[in-house]
Amino acid sequence: MTLSDTHETETQDAARALFLELTGRQPDGLWSAPGRVNLIGEHTDYNDGFVLPFAIPHRTVAAVGLRDDDRGRVRVASTFADEPVEVALDELDELFPTTLGTEPAVPEWAAYPLGVAWALRQAAMAGAAAATGDARGIRGIDIAIASDVPVGAGLSSSAAIEGAAASALNDLWSTGLDRTALARIGRRAENEAVGAPTGIMDQMASMLGETDAAIFLDCRSLDANLVPLGVAEAGLAILVMDTRVKHAHSTGGYGERRASCELGAKIMGVPALRDVSVDDLPRAQQLMDDVTFRRVRHIVTENQRVLDTVRVLREQGARAIGDLLVASHVSMRDDFEISVPELDTAVDAALAAGALGARMTGGGFGGAAIALVEQDAVTTVSDAVAAAFAASGFRAPALFTVTPSAGAHRDA
Template sequence: MRDAFRAAFGSVPDGVWSAPGRVNLIGEHTDYNGGLAMPFGIDRRTRVAVRLRDDARIRVATDFVEEGIAFGVIESTLDTASEASGWSRYLLGAAHVLRRELGVEGSGFEALVSSDVPVGVGVSSSAALESATIVALDELWGTGLDRREMVRLGQLVENEVVGAPTGTLDQSAVLLAERDHAVLLDFPADTAEQVPLGFEAAQLEILVIDSLVRHDHATGGYGERRRECERAAEIAGVSTLREINAADVDAWADRMPAHVHRRMRHVVTDTERARRVAELVRQGRAREIGPILTDGHASQRDDFENSVPAIDAAVDAAVAAGALGARMTGGGFGGAAIALVDVTEASRIARETADAVVAAGHVRPVIFSVHPSEGARRDP
């Protein structure tokens, strides 16, 4: 990557920083509803090579090429970073938010982005880029941030610069991840517990099944679902849906529009699913979480209505092929499913799943395995 940086900018970087994509094991759309979630970092990373400048200019480039994104230097300044568009807004937006929130002057820089985190799949390529940038600038600008503050700043990039009304799940996973662990996030308590998954010992791995149906949280149905959840909480007279007991959900069915009630039911039950999955893996019973994952998908498909036919087909096919469980991961409206599988069966399940999805009339998905890995860092 250092050679590519030299080719782009004619000099060597001060360092290379990276952050993983993430998979959310269970607990979807629970972050902004005050629930629980269990994401983990994956062994696919976004890397940012950075060199400070002695002026206010910012020059960024990427060697990632897809859907019109091509190599070429994008010019900006510290004062105009918030006006960025396209992929560079995640990186430039991070610089803008750090300066504004921390009251630091900062300095200009050059940055080259390289990534093997798929874009638009639901494994949080955006948070990976934001977080790698924040970790890099924190060190280079000497701001001394702790990881929880970095999470908050990353959310501001998404909400204010990108315009995506997301919570803090993605940034928390990307910044706090540890190998073979998930991060159990309790959003109202503002806690993040490292929970050992035990996948390695149990000879399990996660397959990511990319449907190739793309989404955009800034323009898609994510915001609509968030407003529906807020409406459910308003009708129920609570500040967040976390305050609704699972046993009481059905009692609200006649007091709000049917689709709003379904949104409530998904959020409340998915928080309970996250709690149960955490209990099981703590007890060394990782092989028993599969049916809970599959139940979570049914909840997203039927109650939250944020799945798509290609992902439904992938989940059904994976379970039929022998996966212990499967569900859509991420915000939905496209993206990917995950399947919990035996390591020795992964290749066969992936092949049979892809074949079945095609037979159901969808584009052949791209399937790859991921392993719970460490969070954002400075690379050697």
């Protein structure tokens, strides 16, 4: 059994034990979904652009069971929270949607699974009304959540919760939605229940992940193609450098960056920045203030870097993408201004210790960076990053390698 298998078993056991404590019985099943690393393509998703994430071995497990005593209530519990949260299914429509950027009506951790239940129930009831007018499959439910996806690290612990909950409810409520539809459910929960203005990349990666492959996703059409990474085959490893600086997408700079992108698209007269090319940037610079232009320039060049990375992976392999990763980080640091000193220190230290490429990953303002390193240099690079953090007086980072892994599924 590998270390990731051991972690998954422990997480399953924790979810099952919590469900037993909550309900006094065994769950109807266990469902899980992974976190993700975004190889490249940051903040391009909500601009209808391109992204290249992959699912990681770290997973959230949901132990779930239909309620026998009451058809109309949903109760959620988590190993990360002291108390469960319980509401009537009919009350979900009163709790949600939440206005973007405002606090959800329930504790944030609970807004993710409850938001999924709300969005999936609405979709199911709309479908039932259109078909037979019967949505009797929507029954009360208990959900117990455990996870080993680092929270606040930019590895999409939120999408892992959404994916596990959506997969479970889709099965137990017999709603029959496909994985892309469930990803849409997760995004709606994140946007409208939690109030985080994120795109759909995280949910798609968590639902569609495959072993040893990244997901090349067109966020406008939601066309997804698997791109073999061949990292291990090339003698390489992907090192995650979690700065342990927590971030939250529902607050602060994330929403401001999205507003800047929307303004830039309006100035350029296009539906989204996806429709602006690198060749359009000189004209954009003439039309915009400096801050808006730099935000736009990041998105436009980052979209191109995703396309270039996919091409290079297919033509030359993983060893050839290092410079693109570095250029992505520089753009996020200087143009989009979403890095922090800890992320820059991690990237710089990894590159100085011999990493082929490195960049922050995720929404920014904290979280993690990744480095593409030789397999036999993982310890060397890790030690260099840890030493750089100590020298800067930063909290010690969490350092671990990840491999592209499977997406959401039923475990038991």
